[in-house]
Amino acid sequence: DAKTTQPTSMDCAEGRAANLPCNHSTISGNEYVYWYRQIHSQGPQYIIHGLKNNETNEMASLIITEDRKSSTLILPHATLRDTAVYYCIVRGSNQAGTALIFGKGTTLSVSS
C-alpha cells in the first residue's frame, strides 16, 4: 500500500462541515483511495472510496485532486456521533486477500 499522511487531530463544531485531508503522493494508477472510521470500541466502518472522480454517498463526499496526490473527505454536517478516528487508505484491487493497513489516522472531535 502507498503511504498516506494525515493530520493527527482536528476539531469541528456540530453542524459544520468537517474537511479531513490526506496526502498520498506515491499513489499508483490502479490504486483506490478509501476512507474508514473507527468509533471508540466499535469495528472499523467503511465510509467511501474513489479512483479518480469525486464521489458522494449518504455519509460523505470524497474530493480527489486531479493529480491524485491528495484527497479530502467531507462530512457535510458533522454531529457528535461523527467523533472518531478517520483513516485514509490507498489500496489496489489486486491486493484482495491481504490485510487492510490502518495508519495512525486523524482523530476528529466534534463538539456542541
Add this chain to the structure above:
Amino acid sequence: NAGVTQTPKFRILKIGQSMTLQCAQDMNHNYMYWYRQDPGMGLKLIYYSVGAGITDKGEVPNGYNVSRSTTEDFPLRLELAAPSQTSVYFCASSYSRTSVGETQYFGPGTRLLVL
C-alpha cells in the same frame, strides 16, 4: 442485509480453555478476514479466506485455527487460550472487482479476556 455479524460480543476465558468465535456475512462475499486489535494499537491480520474451502495465514496466526465450509461462515478457533490472546477480534468480508476495488466490511467485534 445484516452485514457481518459476530458472536459472542464478550467472553472471559481461563488460561488453557478453548472457544470458537463465530462470524457470518449475508452479502455473498468471497473474501473473509479475521483481525485482532490490542488496546491502542492497529489491526493485525490473523487468517483470511478467499472462498469456501480455502484459507491462509495472516500476520499473527499462532494459537488460532479457521475453517470455511460455507460462503457465509468463517469461525475462528482458539485452542489453549493464553493471556496474550486478550484482545478485540474483528471479522470482515469483502468482494473484489478490478472496476470497483475491494471494500472490506467489518463486524462489531468480540472482546476476549483471558485470565
